[in-house]
Amino acid sequence: MTSERPLDGDTLDASTAPDSAPASAVATAPPAVVDRPAPGGMGGQGQAGRARRTTSFLSLARAMFLGFRRDRAGLFFTLLFPLVFLIIFGGLFNNTGTYKQSVLEVGSVPLIDQLPADARAELGQVFKITKVTDRAAALDKVRNGDDEAVIEQVGDRIVMHYSAADATGAATVQGVMTSLIQNANVDATGQPPKFSLDSDSVEDKSLSYIQYITPGLLGYAIAIGATFGATSTLVTWRQKKILRRLTLSPVGVPTVIGARIVVSMGIALIQTAIFLAVGAGFFGLKLSHYWWMSIPLIFAGTLSFMSIGLLAGAKAKSMEAASAIANLITIPMAFLSGSFFPLDGAPGWLQGLAKVFPLRHLNTGMLDVMVRGKSPVSVLPEIGILLAFAVVLSTIAALMFRWDDI
Numbered sequence: 001m002t003s004e005r006p007l008d009g010d011t012l013d014a015s016t017a018p019d020s021a022p023a024s025a026v027a028t029a030p031p032a033v034v035d036r037p038a039p040g041g042m043g044g045q046g047q048a049g050r051a052r053r054t055t056s057f058l059s060l061a062r063a064m065f066l067g068f069r070r071d072r073a074g075l076f077f078t079l080l081f082p083l084v085f086l087i088i089f090g091g092l093f094n095n096t097g098t099y100k101q102s103v104l105e106v107g108s109v110p111l112i113d114q115l116p117a118d119a120r121a122e123l124g125q126v127f128k129i130t131k132v133t134d135r136a137a138a139l140d141k142v143r144n145g146d147d148e149a150v151i152e153q154v155g156d157r158i159v160m161h162y163s164a165a166d167a168t169g170a171a172t173v174q175g176v177m178t179s180l181i182q183n184a185n186v187d188a189t190g191q192p193p194k195f196s197l198d199s200d201s202v203e204d205k206s207l208s209y210i211q212y213i214t215p216g217l218l219g220y221a222i223a224i225g226a227t228f229g230a231t232s233t234l235v236t237w238r239q240k241k242i243l244r245r246l247t248l249s250p251v252g253v254p255t256v257i258g259a260r261i262v263v264s265m266g267i268a269l270i271q272t273a274i275f276l277a278v279g280a281g282f283f284g285l286k287l288s289h290y291w292w293m294s295i296p297l298i299f300a301g302t303l304s305f306m307s308i309g310l311l312a313g314a315k316a317k318s319m320e321a322a323s324a325i326a327n328l329i330t331i332p333m334a335f336l337s338g339s340f341f342p343l344d345g346a347p348g349w350l351q352g353l354a355k356v357f358p359l360r361h362l363n364t365g366m367l368d369v370m371v372r373g374k375s376p377v378s379v380l381p382e383i384g385i386l387l388a389f390a391v392v393l394s395t396i397a398a399l400m401f402r403w404d405d406i
Helices: 046-070 072-093 117-124 135-143 167-189 210-239 242-246 253-283 291-315 319-336 348-354 358-370 376-400
Strands: 101-106 127-132 149-154 157-162
Touching (some): 046 253, 072 210, 072 253, 101 167, 127 135, 149 167, 210 242, 210 253, 210 291, 210 319, 253 291, 291 358, 319 358, 358 376
Antiparallel strands (some): 149 157
């Protein structure tokens, strides 16, 4: 699902100034580098030392972002690739009418032909009824999958012919015809129906399909950017001996880690802005009043996915292996976390398994504050889970961390 993205800058020498060392800035990881030799330090104390540290931090952050911007493969897989799914799903399912089942009416079917005008109009919203006279030809069309069913009436008996190959279409036609027959039986008694059903959506009727898929696909985009960015950074820097050189550089490792975290979060915000702009501009996306609460969720999610990248990068000895491990984690996680389709109809054990993945909690939290209009307090548990996930995996990655290839 992604490509191997080498760092834009191949060297980071101890004598090189921070702002002259551009590097791929897709993402890095939370502070998992804990067992390192003492760095040379920034030098100086007080205000002068803090000023130098700030300058180094900003220079590093700028170099990392420029490296990301120049990495065309990274730009594609981080920004454009996930956006393609939003455009496809938004174009296919947003503002679409009800699919009409194609039904062939053989001869005269009084149950349908004698319906009142309003009932016939409602039936026309779900059925496309075509009157035919050739019964054999009609059955062949259903058998070939051209139409969903053939309806004919023999006396008081309604006969429906369908193909077992199209169980979904057949079930829809059968359900509607059963309802018509029950209503006709009630009318024949001369008594009004005792019960009726009124259905109403619990969400705002102004909501459209795009509002339900945007949080999930945005979460998937953030997962790709943070996971693969951290993985490629760690593996490539180890292979090029940049990690070892950092121990002798006046730029301390905490400064490098902090700069990469900030840049990674900035990239996640860019992804968010693009997704929301495309959704609102082309598909009528509407957000709730508390959509802004998705920003801290995104920050926590970025740290969580960066820790996954750290773990993959700590274990892998090459970029090929790192990409394989990251793909093995992110692709199943996206499907099991509801990024592409809801899991409401999934088995209970599968829904329980989905809660193991941080992407599931990010998707749920963003859906709550972006679409469902829940209060900011309601997503605090999700933020806590994401941060805890980042801490645990970063700790494991730190124990597995190597400065050099073995």
